[in-house]
Amino acid sequence: MPAPRLSAAAFVEGLLAGQRGVLSRAITLAESTLPADRALGQEVLQAVLPRTGRSLRIGITGVPGVGKSTFIEALGRHVVETLGKKLAVLAVDPSSQRGGGSILGDKTRMPWLSAHPAVFVRPSPAGGSLGGVTRATREALLLCEAAGHDVIFVETVGVGQSETAVHGLVDFFLLLLLAGAGDELQGLKRGIMEMADALCITKADQANELAARRARIDYQNALHLFPPAPSGQVVPVLLTSAVTGAGLPETWATVETYAAAARASGYFAQRRAEQQLQWFEDAVQQALAAQFYGRAGVRGALADVRAAVAAGQLTPWAAAERLLGAE
Numbered sequence: 001m002p003a004p005r006l007s008a009a010a011f012v013e014g015l016l017a018g019q020r021g022v023l024s025r026a027i028t029l030a031e032s033t034l035p036a037d038r039a040l041g042q043e044v045l046q047a048v049l050p051r052t053g054r055s056l057r058i059g060i061t062g063v064p065g066v067g068k069s070t071f072i073e074a075l076g077r078h079v080v081e082t083l084g085k086k087l088a089v090l091a092v093d094p095s096s097q098r099g100g101g102s103i104l105g106d107k108t109r110m111p112w113l114s115a116h117p118a119v120f121v122r123p124s125p126a127g128g129s130l131g132g133v134t135r136a137t138r139e140a141l142l143l144c145e146a147a148g149h150d151v152i153f154v155e156t157v158g159v160g161q162s163e164t165a166v167h168g169l170v171d172f173f174l175l176l177l178l179a180g181a182g183d184e185l186q187g188l189k190r191g192i193m194e195m196a197d198a199l200c201i202t203k204a205d206q207a208n209e210l211a212a213r214r215a216r217i218d219y220q221n222a223l224h225l226f227p228p229a230p231s232g233q234v235v236p237v238l239l240t241s242a243v244t245g246a247g248l249p250e251t252w253a254t255v256e257t258y259a260a261a262a263r264a265s266g267y268f269a270q271r272r273a274e275q276q277l278q279w280f281e282d283a284v285q286q287a288l289a290a291q292f293y294g295r296a297g298v299r300g301a302l303a304d305v306r307a308a309v310a311a312g313q314l315t316p317w318a319a320a321e322r323l324l325g326a327e
C-alpha cells in the first residue's frame with residue numbers, strides 16, 4: 001500500500017528535521033509531472049527556501065566508466081569520515097532508461113556512502129528529457145540543503161548536453177579524465193574543459209601511474225592555451241586514485257581553497273545569482289510552452305499546422321504566429 005500523502009506542513013517539518021524518508025518523498029514530488037504534485041512540491045520548496053543555499057555544490061563529470069561513482073564513494077568518505085560533513089549525492093543522466101537498475105548501479109558503486117546515516121544518495125530520475133531532469137535535480141539540491149546536507153555531489157555522465165546543465169547547478173565543476181585515452185576517445189570537447197574548475201586524472205594507480213603523470217603535464221600544457229577561467233582562479237590538474245586514496249585529500253583541499261577565494265572575490269555569489277536567473281528564465285519558457293500547448297485552439301490546429309510545415313507549405317514562423325493567435 002502506498003504511504004499516505006503528506007501535507008505541505010508535514011513535508012516542511014520532516015525536511016527541516018532532516019528525515020531521510022521525507023527528503024526522498026519530497027524529491028519524488030519534484031520529479032513528478034502531475035500538476036497536483038508540482039503544486040505541492042512548489043509549496044514545500046517555497047516554504048523551505050530560507051533554509052537552502054548553504055551547501056557546497058560540486059559537479060563531477062567524465063565519460064562512462066572513467067570512475068565517477070567510485071571517486072565519489074572515496075572522496076565522499078573522506079569528507080564524511082574525516083571532516084564530519086553531511087553529504088548528498090545526486091545524479092543527472094537524461095539518457096538513463098535503467099529505472100531501478102541505475103539505483104542498484106549507484107548503490108553498489110557507493111556501498112559505504114549508501115549505508116551511512118549522514119549520507120543521502122539519489123540516482124537520476126529515469127528516462128526524462130534533459131530539461132525535466134535538470135529541473136528535478138535543481139529542486140532536489142535545494143531539498144537536500146533544507147534537510148541539512150552541507151556538501152552535495154552531482155554526478156553526470158559526460159557524453160552530451162548534461163554536463164552543461166550540471167555546470168549551471170554547481171559551485172565547482174570537476175572533470176575526471178583517464179590517462180592514455182585520447183581526447184577524442186574521451187568525447188572531450190573543448191567546451192567541457194573550459195567549464196572545469198579542476199581536472200582529475202583518475203585511476204592513477206598500479207600500472208597506470210606513470211601514464212597519469214605524463215597525462216597531467218599534457219593537460220597542464222593544454223590548459224595554458226585556454227583563456228583564463230571566469231573565476232580568475234588557476235585550473236589545477238590533480239592525480240587521484242579511488243583505490244589507493246591517493247590525491248583525494250588534495251582534491252578536497254582544492255575545492256575548499258577555490259570556494260574560499262571565490263567567496264572572498266564575490267565570484268561565488270555572482271555565479272549563484274546567474275544560475276538563479278537562468279533557472280527563472282527556464283521556468284518562464286517551460287511555463288509559456290505548457291500554457292501554449294494547453295490551449296484548446298492550439299491543440300485543435302496543431303496536427304494540421306505541423307503537417308503543413310513538414311510539407312513545406314507554411315514557414316515555421318508563420319505557423320507559430322498562426323497558433324499564437326489561437327485561443
Ligand SMILES: Nc1nc2c(ncn2[C@@H]2O[C@H](COP(=O)(O)OP(=O)(O)OP(=O)(O)O)[C@@H](O)[C@H]2O)c(=O)[nH]1
Nearest residue numbers: 063064065066067068069070109157203241242243
Ligand atoms: N584501478 C582503479 N580502478 C578504478 C578506479 N576508480 C574506478 N575504477 C574502476 O573503474 C570502473 C568504473 O567505475 P565507475 O565508478 O562505475 O565509473 P563511472 O564513471 O561512475 O561510470 P558510469 O556511471 O557508468 O558513467 C569500475 O570497475 C571501478 O572499479 C581507480 O581509482 N583505480
Ligand SMILES: [Mg+2]
Nearest residue numbers: 068069109155
Ligand atoms: Mg557512475
